[in-house]
Amino acid sequence: MSRVFTAEEKLAILRYHRGVKLKETDHWAYQDTPDMTAEQIAYRQALRDITDDYTSMDDVVWPTKP
DSSP states (O other): OOOOOOHHHHHHHHHHHHHHHHHHTGGGGOTTSOOOOHHHHHHHHHHHHHHHHOSSTTTOOOOOOO
């Protein structure tokens, strides 16, 4: 029998995965690198906003990484 996660747990899992994706692109925002492109900025913002539209990994649609 599979475990049923609470809404809070589902949101926490989604936030964890979002954090991983943001960390993968942190180097774009370092001060000693060239400016980020508009696509990179939009991607990172879409990741930060993901919990405005989704509450779990069950239905999330991740933005496409540029």
